[in-house]
Amino acid sequence: MEQSILWVAVTAVFLLGWLMKLMDRNSAKQQQQLPPGPPKIPLIGNLYQLNKGGELLHVVLAKMAQEYGTIMTVWFGGLQPSIVVSDYDLVWKVLVTKASDFSARKLPDLTRIISANFQTLATCDVGQHWHSLRRGLHSSALNPQTISDQAPLQEKDIAHLISSFDQEASSNNGLVHPLPKLRKLVIRLLARFCFGPEFPNDEVFVEKMDCAVEDFIKQTGHTSLVHLFAITKYIPGLWRPYKEAESLKQRVKELLSPYLNTNKPSSPNCYLSFLLSQGLSDDVVILNLFELFSLAIDSTASAIAWSLAFMIHNEEVQEKVFEEVKHKLGGRVRENVVSVEKVSEMEYVRAVVKETVRMRPILPVAPQRAERDSELGGVKVREGTAVVMNLYAVLRDERVWREPNRFMPERFVGESDVEGMERCFVSFGVGRRICPGMELAKLQVALTLANLVKSFVWGSAVEGQLPDLNEDFRTFVLTMKTPLVARIVPRQC
Template sequence: MEVSSVYLAVATLASLLLLSKVLFGSSTKQQWPPGPKKLPLIGNLHQLGGGGEPLHWTLADFARKHGKLMTVWFGSQKPNIVVTDLELAWELLVTKGADYWSRKMPFLAKITTAGYRTMSACDGGPYWESLRKGLHATALNPQTISSQTKLQEQDIADMISKMQQEADLNSGVVKPLHHLRELAIRLIYRLSFGTGVPIEERFVRRMDELIEEQMGIWAAAHLVDVFEFTKHIPGLKPPLKETKAHTERIKELLRPCLAASKKYSLSGNNTHLSFLLSQGFSEEVILLNLFEVFNFGVDSTSASIVWALGFLILERETQEKLYKEMEAKLGGSRRMVRVEDVSGMEYIHAVVKETMRMRPVAPMAMPHRAARDTELKGLKVKEGTSMMVNLYALLHDEKVWKDPNRFVPERFLKRNGADDLKKMERYYFPFGAGRRVCPGIELAKVEVAVALANLVNSFEWRNAVEGQPPDLSETLCPLLEMKTPLVARIVPR
């Protein structure tokens, strides 16, 4: 009996310790900042998207009521701490970047990211660092990008020709988005596989379709995560099955490219694929890392250019000022605007920067997750806590941006004063900041600038219907796009 009592006491103590661990986890007790009142199961979902407002607008409104550091519940999942303050965002993303470099990914994303083994999906650490360094050393290496210049210029010339053909068939009206998506696909293809593997039109069309498909998959993935218990419900099988089928379609498209370029890449070609192959990764990890670059690169650059065109149609004086800059740079020549031309032009870069400030393509960025027990401005943050930064709100903060809701490229010109420019540069992060900033940010800036310069140099961009300006309303799905796709009238210069 005495022995049994000892065993019982030990078992009871062990159970209590285990229960304590489950309930309280680490020694750091999570502190939740204030936030909007939640309801059981749905959290704050009933308060999000009211009146058709995008999520980043609603969260900015919440922040004005509840504070720059607040707690928001998306359904039944664990709450998110949302940051809407410049200094707090800097601390989270830059100063304490290593404390918050883990990722919070949707359940279904495990399928599309090879078990969270792609660069955007994996937690920070040696594996993530190797992926990032490998991409920068190969596809995003300045020499590699420079070697693509002539081919990219030819792609832009072909795109402009196709736009003119479309306009000729439609009384001068064009839909520029699909042309810009194809342009981006061709560039990323060469950076991924090298110039030795010819790209087929079928590949361009199919890749464009799969990227569009991915947007729907991610929307479903986030919906499943909102109600975590649905992971175990039989009714989840359709989206789960579709996600698996979608991932197989990605592999089917990229597998022939892998086979065709494998030998070429291993011979020393400086491509993304050559790096991935050198690491001994599985085929699935290689193919889905390749697709991820297409997925993020195509959507972000094409959306940014379309937003810029929309603003330039509304702001005719800005469009004319931009054209005059190119006219002066080219000396009246009707040749293409080249990369070296753009590097010496100030106003085009101001237009691109202002476009990305007004309409950052990822206004809520990708959620971060605390990699360890830490703090944020004195708030205790427990390992595993989900952190979100409202980049859109920060890029419209009146403390930094005068008249933040106006499209004013001139704010980025040097004549504005060193102090203002220094402040704007510090808090200008449309692609995030710190360790997990978008790896392709510099390429994106150049690609957008060169394409936009040639579009404005080739055509005057006007309203599709006289007197009816384009609708620049936003929709988040999951990137920031125009609610009504841009349609414009182009007039050859």
């Protein structure tokens, strides 16, 4: 017991001394003229304010911006300032106009383990390796012909999904839990893009990948700010997340290695074929594949779940979706599934998808790092400074969005300033770091929604008690704090 207390005391003294040394070393750099921001406390900066009242980070930052301006200084700890921008024009400058100045990443050292030392598409800085991965993803898995070839398989998956919801509801008094099924739907889709259209419907693979991604999100979500620094892996009590990350990496390698070593990809246009053609190490190939799953599963499945929840809250929206589907199918709603081709003609369904990810953006905050000294909104930004874009605030800007806190898909249909709203629609990012799978994700969400509303009336699990719309920011994706449970009734026409 005494030895444990001694270890804690020694560690605390060591960390304090180390932090003070870093603060002294960086003090000259911090004398730059910074934009206004909330007052900070030594060592912890503004952390005490960012966790105040239980509100999520993007919401707190949006409220701060109302007081301190759309470009402000926030200290996520006491070592270096971060510049937070909450204005579309400034976000555009960071991600487009001055992208070469602000395209570097600033990630926790812990991320090295599950990213092959920052060699995956989402974690590496923009350079030759990044450009190669980005071009390869677009020319292989995400090229238009590959996506088109997937349509019949997507429709088959949807038919299976509808059947599974029907079975669950029949045995559970009409109640269904959508998210687990939606996650597995996305995994099957991604597996074919990664390994080729002939990838078998392997339920063991689906279950293991689902568990691995869930564990990855839990681990990264629980990572402390102190894990920004590599030294924490040597400090008692702080090294456990590193051990867990190494264990997860080993599980991922065991799951994906067989597809590198024994199986030849069934399509030259799958992502694995491209990665193998680049002469990359097995770790880099495997962890780029895993990154695709980890980024796409929760974001896509959660977007579908959010859409269903919003439509339960807004019955008139659900009925408009059904009427559009019925119209496009010529009234034959009981026949087969809504096809990918038909969904592309459904303007209102696509508007529901856009409004959902405006209200609950996939990535509410986007951190970048200045690669060189630059300027932003009249403020000099030093090399290495973190620049955090609050995309949530941009998507709730009253100057752009009429009644921004109201779920209103009609804003994307026939509004006088649809073009202006499209410019400010940053739910998937903009510029060189825009989500590479944006179009595929929007298609999959729209396809799933159209078919689920065609097949069932979606309502509250408990009469008079609407679904909880509170958010939970799981690492990088806004999910539902209380997973959706709904009551469904098969449509009769």
